[in-house]
Amino acid sequence: MRDQESRIRRHFLTGVLALLFLASASIVSAPVAAAGDDDEEHHERAVHEIIEKYNIEIKYDYIAMLMRLPNAYGEGAACVLCHNSTDPKRSPRGLDLSTCQGIKNGPTDEHTKDFIKPGNGKGSLIRRYLRNNRMPLGVRFDTPTDLPAIKLVKKWIDDGAKNDEVFRDKILPSFRSPTAYGGEQSCIECHMSNQEPPSFHELDLTSYTGLMLGADAIAKAKEGKPPVKVVIPGDSSASKIYQRLVENRMPAGISPSENRDHPNLTVLLRWVDQGAKCD
Amino acid sequence: MRDQESRIRRHFLTGVLALLFLASASIVSAPVAAAGDDDEEHHERAVHEIIEKYNIEIKYDYIAMLMRLPNAYGEGAACVLCHNSTDPKRSPRGLDLSTCQGIKNGPTDEHTKDFIKPGNGKGSLIRRYLRNNRMPLGVRFDTPTDLPAIKLVKKWIDDGAKNDEVFRDKILPSFRSPTAYGGEQSCIECHMSNQEPPSFHELDLTSYTGLMLGADAIAKAKEGKPPVKVVIPGDSSASKIYQRLVENRMPAGISPSENRDHPNLTVLLRWVDQGAKCD
Amino acid sequence: MRDQESRIRRHFLTGVLALLFLASASIVSAPVAAAGDDDEEHHERAVHEIIEKYNIEIKYDYIAMLMRLPNAYGEGAACVLCHNSTDPKRSPRGLDLSTCQGIKNGPTDEHTKDFIKPGNGKGSLIRRYLRNNRMPLGVRFDTPTDLPAIKLVKKWIDDGAKNDEVFRDKILPSFRSPTAYGGEQSCIECHMSNQEPPSFHELDLTSYTGLMLGADAIAKAKEGKPPVKVVIPGDSSASKIYQRLVENRMPAGISPSENRDHPNLTVLLRWVDQGAKCD
Numbered sequence: 155m156r157d158q159e160s161r162i163r164r165h166f167l168t169g170v171l172a173l174l175f176l177a178s179a180s181i182v183s184a185p186v187a188a189a190g191d192d193d194e195e196h197h198e199r200a201v202h203e204i205i206e207k208y209n210i211e212i213k214y215d216y217i218a219m220l221m222r223l224p225n226a227y228g229e230g231a232a233c234v235l236c237h238n239s240t241d242p243k244r245s246p247r248g249l250d251l252s253t254c255q256g257i258k259n260g261p262t263d264e265h266t267k268d269f270i271k272p273g274n275g276k277g278s279l280i281r282r283y284l285r286n287n288r289m290p291l292g293v294r295f296d297t298p299t300d301l302p303a304i305k306l307v308k309k310w311i312d313d314g315a316k317n318d319e320v321f322r323d324k325i326l327p328s329f330r331s332p333t334a335y336g337g338e339q340s341c342i343e344c345h346m347s348n349q350e351p352p353s354f355h356e357l358d359l360t361s362y363t364g365l366m367l368g369a370d371a372i373a374k375a376k377e378g379k380p381p382v383k384v385v386i387p388g389d390s391s392a393s394k395i396y397q398r399l400v401e402n403r404m405p406a407g408i409s410p411s412e413n414r415d416h417p418n419l420t421v422l423l424r425w426v427d428q429g430a431k432c433d
Numbered sequence: 434m435r436d437q438e439s440r441i442r443r444h445f446l447t448g449v450l451a452l453l454f455l456a457s458a459s460i461v462s463a464p465v466a467a468a469g470d471d472d473e474e475h476h477e478r479a480v481h482e483i484i485e486k487y488n489i490e491i492k493y494d495y496i497a498m499l500m501r502l503p504n505a506y507g508e509g510a511a512c513v514l515c516h517n518s519t520d521p522k523r524s525p526r527g528l529d530l531s532t533c534q535g536i537k538n539g540p541t542d543e544h545t546k547d548f549i550k551p552g553n554g555k556g557s558l559i560r561r562y563l564r565n566n567r568m569p570l571g572v573r574f575d576t577p578t579d580l581p582a583i584k585l586v587k588k589w590i591d592d593g594a595k596n597d598e599v600f601r602d603k604i605l606p607s608f609r610s611p612t613a614y615g616g617e618q619s620c621i622e623c624h625m626s627n628q629e630p631p632s633f634h635e636l637d638l639t640s641y642t643g644l645m646l647g648a649d650a651i652a653k654a655k656e657g658k659p660p661v662k663v664v665i666p667g668d669s670s671a672s673k674i675y676q677r678l679v680e681n682r683m684p685a686g687i688s689p690s691e692n693r694d695h696p697n698l699t700v701l702l703r704w705v706d707q708g709a710k711c712d
Numbered sequence: 713m714r715d716q717e718s719r720i721r722r723h724f725l726t727g728v729l730a731l732l733f734l735a736s737a738s739i740v741s742a743p744v745a746a747a748g749d750d751d752e753e754h755h756e757r758a759v760h761e762i763i764e765k766y767n768i769e770i771k772y773d774y775i776a777m778l779m780r781l782p783n784a785y786g787e788g789a790a791c792v793l794c795h796n797s798t799d800p801k802r803s804p805r806g807l808d809l810s811t812c813q814g815i816k817n818g819p820t821d822e823h824t825k826d827f828i829k830p831g832n833g834k835g836s837l838i839r840r841y842l843r844n845n846r847m848p849l850g851v852r853f854d855t856p857t858d859l860p861a862i863k864l865v866k867k868w869i870d871d872g873a874k875n876d877e878v879f880r881d882k883i884l885p886s887f888r889s890p891t892a893y894g895g896e897q898s899c900i901e902c903h904m905s906n907q908e909p910p911s912f913h914e915l916d917l918t919s920y921t922g923l924m925l926g927a928d929a930i931a932k933a934k935e936g937k938p939p940v941k942v943v944i945p946g947d948s949s950a951s952k953i954y955q956r957l958v959e960n961r962m963p964a965g966i967s968p969s970e971n972r973d974h975p976n977l978t979v980l981l982r983w984v985d986q987g988a989k990c991d
Contacts, residue, residue, distance in 0.1 A: 200574040200686030201510040208523055210515055215531065219501045219511075222777045224784075224976065226503075231759040232777070235979065236768055244766055252773065295758040407758030418503060421514065479853040479965030480789040487802055489794055494810065498780045498790075505782075697782060700793065 198417045205424065212425035214254050214432050220418050221251045227284055227419050228412030230405030254432035272430040275423030282401070284419050287410040289398040290337030291344070295407045297336035299400040303328040304335060307399065308390040315387035317362040329359040335399055348372065357384065365395070477696045484703065491704035493533050493711050499697050500530045506563050506698055507691030509684030533711035551709040554702030561680070563698050566689040568677040569616030570623070574686045576615035578679040582607040583614065586678065587669040594666035596641040608638045614678055627651065636663065644674070756975045763982065770983035772812050772990050778976050779809045785842055785977050786970030788963030812990035830988040833981030840959070842977050845968040847956040848895030849902070853965045855894035857958040861886040862893060865957065866948040873945035875920040887917040893957055906930065915942065923953070 204210065220226045221233045234252045242248035242263045249269075250256030260269025260279065269279045288297075306328070310320050328334040329341040345357040348364060348371055356372055358364025368381035375381075384394040391397070403410070425431075483489065499505045500512045513531045521527035521542045528548075529535030539548025539558065548558045567576075585607070589599050607613040608620040624636040627643060627650055635651055637643025647660035654660075663673040670676070682689065704710075762768065778784045779791045792810045800806035800821045807827075808814030818827025818837065827837045846855075864886070868878050886892040887899040903915040906922060906929055914930055916922025926939035933939075942952040949955070961968065983989075 196573065197509045197684065197686030197688070201514065201684070203575060204515050204525060204685055208515070208525060210523060211517070212514070213517055213531070216501065216511070216514060216517075222774065223503075224781075230755045231975070232774070235759065235770070235774060236762050236766070238769070238771055238774075244768060246762060246766060252771070294754065296761060405755065405759070406762055407755030409755070417510070475852065476788045476963065476965030476967070480793065480963070482854060483794050483804060483964055487794070487804060489802060490796070491793070492796055492810070495780065495790070495793060495796075502782075696789070 198420075201417070202420065211431075212421060212428055214425070217257070217422060217425050218254070220422060221257070227405065227416045228408050230408040230412075233405065236406070258430055258432070270426055270430050273427060275426035278423070278426050280426070281419070281423055282397070283404045284416075284422075285414045286398065286401060286403055287414075288400070288402045290335055290339050290341065291410045292339075293335065293337035295402050301334070301336055303331070304396075304399050308396055311385055311390040311393050311396060312388060315366070315385050315393075321362060326360075326362075355382075369394075477699075480696070481699065490710075491700060491707055493704070496536070496701060496704050497533070499701060500536070506684065506695045507687050509687040509691075512684065515685070537709055537711075549705055549709050552706060554705035557702070557705050559705070560698070560702055561676070562683045563695075563701075564693045565677065565680060565682055566693075567679070567681045569614055569618050569620065570689045571618075572614065572616040574681050580613070580615055582610070583675075583678050587675055590664055590669040590672050590675060591667060594645075594664050594672075600641060605639075605641075634661075648673075756978075759975070760978065769989075770979060770986055772983070775815070775980060775983050776812070778980060779815070785963065785974045786966050788966040788970075791963065794964070816988055816990075828984055828988050831985060833984035836981070836984050838984070839977070839981055840955070841962050842974075842980075843972045844956060844959060844961055845972075846958070846960045848893055848897050848899065849968050850897075851893065851895035853960050859892070859894055861889070862954075862957050866954055869943055869948040869951050869954060870946060873924070873943050873951075879920060884918075884920075913940075927952075 205212075224230075224232045224235075226232065237245055237247070237249040237251040237256075239245035240248050240250045240256065240259075240262045242261075247266070248262035249260065250262075257280075258270050258272075260266055266279060268277065271278045275281060306320070306324055310325055313320075315321075329345075332338060332340045332343075335341070341359045344354045345359040347353040347360070348356050348358045348367060350356045350373075355369040357369045358367065366385060368383045368385075371381035382394070386392045484491075503509075503511045503514075505511065516524050516526070516528040516530040516535075518524035519527050519529045519535065519538075519541045526545070527541035528539065529541075536559075537549050537551075539545055545558060547556065550557045554560060585599070585603055589604055592599075594600075611617060611619045611622075614620070620638045623633045624638040626632040626639070627635050627637045627646060629635045629652075634648040636648045637646065645664060647662045647664075650660035661673070665671045763770075782788075782790045782793075784790065795803055795805075795807040795809040795814075797803035798806050798808045798814065798817075798820045800819075805824070806820035807818065808820075815838075816828050816830075818824055824837060826835065829836045833839060864878070864882055868883055871878075873879075887903075890896060890898045890901075893899070899917045902912045903917040905911040905918070906914050906916045906925060908914045908931075913927040915927045916925065924943060926941045926943075929939035940952070944950045
């Protein structure tokens with residue numbers, strides 16, 4: 155009798171666990187379905203097909219709207235809330251996004267050019283700022299950009315990015331540290347080999363060879379292209395690995411889970427592609 | 434013993450299925466509850482009661498905003514993103530929604546009038562375009578509007594919509610085909626009798642009689658009105674059945690599950706009802 | 713045999729109930745997690761830290777946008793939809809939020825001052841109107857503000873708010889009635905002692921002493937401050953308990969569950985703190 159009862163209990167427990175698994179699976183997928191993922195893709199593609207078919211001109215009038223709209227590029231503040239003056243003391247980077255000329259001029263502090271490259275959305279810095287997540291993923295906006303590990307990476311790159319003692323004894327271990335860059339996970343948790351999956355962007359931060367090979371080696375090879383270099387020896391500011399450690403994605407504090415290819419960003423870049431005209 | 438165990442198992446299985454049903458029901462309703470359905474209805478009604486009580490004038494200033502706002506009438510692009518020029522080569526239908534006069538003029542290509550009928554929101558084409566889903570439900574935006582079955586319906590209506598061989602051998606079977614109109618379900622899956630439920634809009638597409646009777650026969654009869662004709666013999670463009678097969682709901686690619694009576698559409702139509710004034 | 717089966721059944725039922733509880737708990741929490749609660753807090757704080765660090769000037773241009781935007785302060789109509797004229801016959805309270813001067817002037821009917829107090833967002837009435845929920849929670853927007861119980865509270869306060877027969881025989885029982893104030897729950901369901909929890913705002917509406925002590929007595933004492941008076945004898949319009957019974961939170965019909973400290977409200981009040989400048 156006891157045996158049978160315990161068997162039944164075991165059956166029941168298995169059932170309960172199975173149910174909970176099923177229930178949680180449904181729950182996880184439910185909001186996605188509710189948000190109409192496919193529909194969203196559908197309406198985005200539909201609009202962009204029309205824009206291409208008619209070669210529709212994106213007007214500055216519309217860009218002005220996007221700059222003033224809360225949540226325009228994902229959940230976050232409107233651009234002009236903070237970027238509304240060319241005075242770097244009153245507006246971050248002295249970037250004024252409230253006028254067309256202000257957008258085109260970009261930041262007025264010293265260290266930026268090509269914020270907008272008319273005719274070249276992909277090559278414009280505004281794309282990088284609105285799209286690239288600071289690493290490690292989820293690191294807080296107010297995390298200092300001059301953490302010891304970050305400064306070390308910068309100096310090492312500017313000194314020539316050699317496979318030297320600094321790299322082996324300091325840099326490589328920092329890629330393994332969950333906290334060296336201010337976040338809660340190490341670089342190598344996501345970038346551990348030149349294969350994706352499991353390694354994001356086919357980037358291997360476990361060795362000098364992997365780092366210097368760069369990102370997306372296999373994917374780019376299929377297109378007959380070289381890998382994407384992430385270290386430019388001698389030039390930290392041009393090195394993607396350094397950019398990702400110090401540049402917060404805008405708007406401030408936006409969740410890295412927000413769509414990097416937000417339809418409004420696509421529209422903004424199309425306006426740049428079309429010449430970033432102000433009239 | 435075995436008998437009892439299998440009985441218990443059966444009980445358990447029934448329990449599991451019941452649970453899954455309950456769980457999925459809760460999950461389906463959960464996002465709705467989370468979105469505050471009742472609250473939404475409450476705030477929409479509250480606003481419209483105020484508008485009526487004070488006979489509040491909807492200003493063009495506000496309409497201009499709605500035309501420039503992404504997701505204004507449900508998840509989708511802002512109207513002016515595409516409709517920003519009267520040149521049909523640069524803007525679909527040559528429809529310019531970025532100016533008040535452009536809205537009032539409507540499409541500048543040949544085949545539209547009454548886009549806006551000042552004083553008559555319900556009779557204005559803009560309502561149809563923002564509200565009516567193309568059929569079959571979920572058909573993609575880029576599905577051609579000159580599919581053989583659609584062209585046949587058009588010709589058959591323009592030829593007088595008779596109960597002839599064409600209707601019996603071609604049209605009627607096409608209503609039964611899941612793919613004839615570019616979607617994934619047949620017309621008669623939803624429109625199979627003159628009773629709702631189960632038939633949407635009390636529309637019966639299984640017979641000539643049903644089709645010619647039209648929609649909402651029972652509901653309209655209660656108001657002392659005739660059914661809504663869906664076929665106007667000789668005039669395909671005035672026939673709702675043809676309109677629904679070729680007119681995409683705007684904005685492009687919007688999900689048919691989006692509220693057809695969006696509060697912003699109600700505001701827009703009220704502006705039309707009030708005379709569609711530009712100052 | 714029957715005994716065992718019924719025991720198993722009981723086990724099963726307990727399991728089912730436990731499961732349903734777990735499932736519903738997960739469902740309730742799922743949308744919250746999906747909405748990215750932490751991320752939201754993060755991006756709001758990030759933006760306000762920037763605004764403080766740079767002492768960024770909030771421009772009227774931005775406030776104008778917020779007044780025109782649907783859902784700006786939570787799910788609800790745009791402010792200017794209804795408040796677009798200084799004529800109290802055409803716009804509630806004669807409040808025109810479509811111009812900077814109109815915002816600063818506030819309602820033009822007789823009974824409001826300090827709608828905007830330049831330099832003092834917290835002391836400005838606009839904060840109260842956009843933030844305080846009418847009581848009882850969830851009461852409908854169109855509930856009359858001259859219900860017998862509400863009029864009695866008003867008169868009793870204006871007559872000196874004494875611990876008299878009126879209070880004991882009429883007011884106190886009305887606090888216990890679920891329907892006296894037009895809602896579906898009594899005042900004392902949430903305000904039943906001077907301790908929070910369980911009593912919201914440490915407010916005790918079960919006795920004269922509790923009511924006259926006011927709200928947040930313990931919390932304020934920790935800051936060395938007196939409790940927040942909710943009754944000002946002789947002045948019903950200055951008495952919070954009366955305000956909460958007659959003032960609907962804006963926009964009309966907004967759900968009381970919407971964030972009372974909406975980031976856009978914070979921005980609006982900051983603009984007031986900075987002097988509510990129009991240029």
